[in-house]
């Protein structure tokens with residue numbers, strides 16, 4: 001079993017905000033199920049740093065590329081497959097779901113630099129017959 005890192009000590013700092021902004025923030029928090037502002041602000045800061053890692057720092061991140069396409073286009077399926085084989089080193093897993101008689105959903109989980117993940121995603125999304133595509137990144141702070 002791996003050794004767990006001891007939890008870091010928490011420090012307090014004051015934040016000044018307009019009342020109207022606090023009201024909107026509290027409203028948002030209650031909808032999202034947060035118990036307190038501190039936890040929400042910690043998450044916001046983590047998100048911000050993770051985003052910076054993806055967008056600016058050229059770090060290795062996880063990327064989830066998902067898209068819907070019409071499976072009756074045989075050439076399209078071949079093209080999607082060969083693009084994935086070209087990128088086999090960055091692809092961890094691919095899941096294929098048959099949505100209905102006509103359409104398929106494919107989810108590709110990748111680990112690489114964000115730029116490289118975006119490149120493959122854009123190539124797939126640009127193919128004729130790919131109806132919609134989405135990409136999201138996950139990284140540790």
Ligand code: NI
Nearest residue numbers: 071097098104
């Ligand atoms: Ni299918």
